[in-house]
Amino acid sequence: MIYPQNFEQKTGFDKIRQLISEKCLSPLGVERVGEMNFSSEFDIVSVRLNQTEEFVRIIHGDIEFPANYFYDVRYSLKRIRPEGTWLDEKEVFDLKRSLQTINEIVRFFKPTTEGEVLYPALTELAGDVLVFPQLIKQIDAILDKFGKVKDNASPELAQLRKEMTTTMNGISRSLQSILRAAQSEGIVDKDVAPTMRDGRLMIPVAPAFKRKIKGIVHDESASGKTVFIEPDVVVEANNRIRELEGEERREIIRILTTFTDMLRPLIPDILQSYEFLADIDFIRAKALFAGQIQGIRPVMENMQQLDWGQAVHPLLYLSHQRQGKKVIPLDITLTAQKRLLIISGPNAGGKSVCLKTVGLLQYMLQCGLLIPLHESSKTGIFNRIFIDIGDEQSIENDLSTYSSHLTNMKYFVKHCDAKTIILIDEFGSGTEPQIGGAIAEALLDRFNRNQSYGVITTHYQNLKHFAEETEGIVNGAMLYDRHHMQPLFQLSIGNPGSSFAIEIARKIGLPEEVITDASEKVGVDYVNMDKYLQDIVRDKRYWEGKRQNIRQQEKKLEDVTSRYEQDLETVNKQRKEIIREAKAEAQRILSEANAQIETTIRDIKKVQAEKEQTKLARKALDDFKASVLNADEEDAKIARKMAKIKERNERKKQTQKGISNQQTFNRDVIEIGDFVRLKGQTSVGTVMEIQGKQLLVAFGMIKSNVKLEQLEKVSKGQIKRESPKSTFVSSQTVDEMHEKKINFKQEIDVRGMRGDEALQAVTYFVDDAIQVGAGRIRILHGTGTGILRQLIRDYLRSVPGIRQYHDEHIQFGGAGITVVELE
Template sequence: MKVYPQDIEEKLGFDQVRDHLIRYCQSNRGEELARKAKPTDKYDVLVKWLNQAKEMIRLKGSSEDKVSFEFPDIDDYLTKVKVPGSFLDPEDFHELKRGVNTLTSWVQFFQKKGIEYPELLVLSSHIEIDPNLSIHIDKTIDDRGEVKDSASRELSEIRSKIAKSERAVRSAIQKVLKKAKEDEFTEEDSTLTVRDGRLVIPVKAEHKKRIQGFVHDESATGQTVYLEPGEVLDLNNQVRELKYAEKREVIRILVALSDHVRANLKDLKNGASLLEKLDFIHAKALLADLINGVIPPTGKATQFSLINAIHPLLYLSHKESGKPVVPLNLSLDHEKRILIISGPNAGGKSVALKTVGLLQYMLQTGLPVSINEESRMGVFSSIFIDIGDTQSIEDDLSTYSSHLTSMKFFLENTDKKSMFLIDEFGKGTEPQFGGAIAESVLHELNKKRAHGIVTTHYQNLKKIGDETAGLLNGAMKYDLDALEPLFELEVGKPGSSFAFEIAGKIGLPKDIIEKARKKIGSSHVAYDQLLNQLEKEKARFEKLTKKLEKDQGDINKVRKDYEDLRSMLEEDKKRIIKNAKQEAKQILENANKDVERTIREIKESKASKERTKAAREKLDQKKERFEEKPKKKSADLKAGDVVRMIGQDTTGTIQKVKGKQAEVLFGSMKSIVSVDKLQKANNSPQVSYQKRVKKMGIDISSKMANFNHELSIRGMRADEAMNTVESFIDEALLVGADEVRIVHGKGHGVLREIVRNVTKGHPSIASVEDEHADRGGAGISVIKLQ
């Protein structure tokens, strides 16, 4: 794959991304792979790299107990043990054991789950690890990197003897030291010490001949000598001989263990290669976590569609300071290949350019990229950039000459599979000449059907962006009121540099600005003013659009609430009709039974006049119970009257009468009822309610003690919620509560509306308000009772 210039990684910032990748590698070999990683334009190779990273990301995110993510270096140990007769140190085996255990865990995992991770499985398909090797190492080397006592019976016996002999030495020499202190041959605070691997005691130099033994050393002043008493010479010699025997046995054990390793050298070499590759791929997964990256769908075509793309280094920088990063949304394809980005300085043009370049470079190196997973990316055969000041002192090139050198390279090497990125196209010389050359170069690159992005302030480039097939304009959005950049790319129109506006903001004198306007000519000013006006109109249109969307959302919410309420009323209607039919059926059945019983009684009494009369009276009484009482005229009813539905006990208060319809408040629910179906009641609703309470014999004290001042109706159906709220309000009034809370949630607001309808106009409710925003807001209604 071709790239230009040589320092493209530094200019794009990929060198910093590579540093993060290297830091996440655990092994030297893994770090080496990270340092050598280069982009590729070979589609099959790239897909393999990306799938490996994708599988590792998925594997790390899985909750299964699966594999070890420790990747130690073991290749050096395998090289060291290669020569027959050689052996590894216990510490070497400790590290080798880590590597073998990691390899064993991966091999076992792939045997069970390999089909779910095909690309990683391919890496390990040729790996075979002797399971007895790991067991052998575990039995021989402990977690501190030392040979275990149990590694052999002989070693265990030798170490047992060493421990016993050392105790004897210590006991004997302690007696000598104690006697030396009593005789004042040594200092009172003297302790045992070691010289040449043997236990000795410190003795004053003038008394060294008073104690039989061997002097191993003396102090710097010569006033103290370190003496091995004769009583322990033989014991110390015995310990030393045992130490030699221990060393010989340890070497024998290590040689045998090294021979076992050597027998598996070929498989272990393959395993070491697998570990370094897994380490490198694992580092990619950790990088994905760091930059919030993904592996997007990638095709062979030289095109891309970036959704919520973020410059990874900018993301990390802003993450530390807590600042947000404005994402980039951009697409280039075969029809719209070259994007010309314009706009004010420091508005984000260069960041947008570098974001595209860095993400493409990272992707083609097989790394995750910081974009939305619904994005699409392609593969380019070359990436050429002209970013920053490439002035060369050695070659005696000016800034503009260096840019022209880059343009020459682009024109000679660019084709339809190339991506080019040019920052501040044409800068470095007189605008009329620089703009003309930039325009000609851009036309030629367009003819080559290359894909690219350029940033510019030149009007002529903005103009051809609107007029030339294959090109399109883009602008970095700008807040005209605050005169501040918004760092958001808008594709489809050119942007203004806002030079005069920015100059005015920083306090440049108005007469200077006006003179500058006149000098550049009316056409340039008019064009720039037109762009500014378009920007203002667009901002106003976007504001109106957002308001329209909000209004439409409110309308949809109201419509939804209406539909829910209508559905609720329909369900209530069906339920009431069903209940009424069942009640009527029961009444009819009971009436038929009464008639049949009356007839039977008359027959049994043989038409006795008294019995017949009594049976008829009884039947008439039952009949009167179901007959409607005389209806009151509408003129008799007025607002404030306490009424009941004919044939029912529930009382309500008339709110108003209009023609033959009356609005009646039954408890907390308002209903429109025909006056023909109403009759006056003698007692008020509140009195009637209290009488019912007394008649039912409710224990008020118990109710007050157990009453919960908060009710939750979340998840209830509309009719269930209405009945529950009514009962809750009644119970609150019964126990004398001052305030209650009903938790209904926010949602579409249906349950909240039901609560408000039930409580609206209730004679015993003082107010209904939303809870404080910090304690639930519109999701909770606070009801104050009178």
């Protein structure tokens, strides 16, 4: 079910139909394009997609597809149903060629000689189609290769044409004889030849000589300078030609009537075969269009879901392609847990395009068209697609824009269910904002209760808050570049967007006093809300990138640690082997020592303790002792090495396990000064104030009021553990750092920025400078009132890694530039 009736016009599908129609070869396919409809039957949609995908493969294959003669002869076949009617030569010729095409297509889809079916869906479509080879042979017996009735189509026709040829030759000879005589007498010019006028051969003559040739004057030229005379001698022959032509025409009609009488009983079967030809023409056009928009057959499951990557609006793609521009693709996900997506962001930021892309691609998919997505995308199927977009104001029905929106909403609430996808642009707009927002929130609640899916765009803050607090609904934002004041046309799911009304008004040149008055009327908190929100989104993207880098480094660190542990295990095995061998060697040494001592004692006793012999024995014993001591020193060296290895291993284990002797940490109690972070996030902030269940938390330079239940307490140990400490850096990272260092600019210009924006930019700049190892950087902040200069220097004073900072030399900018010396 599709709502409203002009759904195709609102989504642009009517233009898709037109583009596909232009690729059809005949009215057969064009009719099918007009009949193309939305289906919620999974099997039907799957078959349609399979057929189109297979034809895309045919187009890119090596074997040429037979697509020469897609003629629509259905009107002619229906016209000859009454007895006595017949097909003319052209109709019979078109019938023959189109039947040949059908025959060739059916043969194209037959299994190969090995029994392999290359195109299952199309082969099944062609399975029951009738072909008429005998009929084609009969037509070949009647018509020649140019579509004219052959001379031998019947004996009578052959005799008539033979007599016509003989008579025409006789006329030609007679005329040539008369013409040569007239030329010799100077009646006609030398280059004149017989001319055919009204089916009769004649001689062109100047009006002054028309009495010189006996015959009938039939005609004259437009200028009056030539008359055409039929000589008396050929009048009878020309009359005979006329009679023969009439007989020939009657014989041809008889032949065609006889053929038509034979054809008439086959008309129902032939028309059925032309339905197949229409299907093939239609599928071929869909495949060609898929190639034009880079469409694919995505994974489709019989469930309600959207998991799209790099989705592109096909009409926008074609338009940008003609202009040489690129379309920014859309990534969007709707699941059973997050069914309703509330998209907010600035005007002209791409919200409506996002919504139309979802509606158009889902509708195209369920009409059997391939759609432009990334091949990893997953699609589902819906029973109903409802859309409310654009101005539906109606004078005839006395409906305002808002009334028409409410009429649509009434229909949506009544008919939506878990298999419905709802697309609403500028939800709740068109009336007084407060009541409009309240009604929109109530309707959104009903949609959510009915388990419906949907994409809804809005500017209302209450809908953003409702989405944040309600299960089944998720916020999304169309991103915006605040520094360049231009939309990025990228969808970010998870956070609401900002309308940037103040910034856009300032960009287009609205007087500053007007902007100031407006800001005062709504209050500074309301104005800052959008700014803080965008800052959080921007910081989230920045820290997400940092976190990704940390994850990569942690993975590399784990690999290095694993290798280190394996090496350590090998060393331990070697140590045990060395100790075993050392013990065996010590045992051997002790045995030898005892034997040496006993030998020495015997020698001394034997020589009765002669001094020289005693000295020699003692020297031999001392030498042996020295060798034993040297062995002990080697063992000591090994022991010291093993101790060092063990000590390093223990330090590594302590680093991985964290500091175990920390002070007792109570996670459930949050006090001023504690470290906290948003649940599910990584950025850590400090609690500044506690007001009931509202906490003022400083995330870097940004302070924000956050509900207590949205926070979790973080210990110092966790912060240390989550900080990257690895010194193991891959070659890829080194190359990236080298590239970043080469491209790093040692100067930043923050003039004209507001204080918080300038501080944020300087923070990122200083981080990058420290990362690439820059020794000296410059910050251009201007002089002005000096407030921006003071804010930046207060920040620099708190950053470790900065040796000193000072004004630039007076010749190069003086107090308008701060020079920072890094350690």
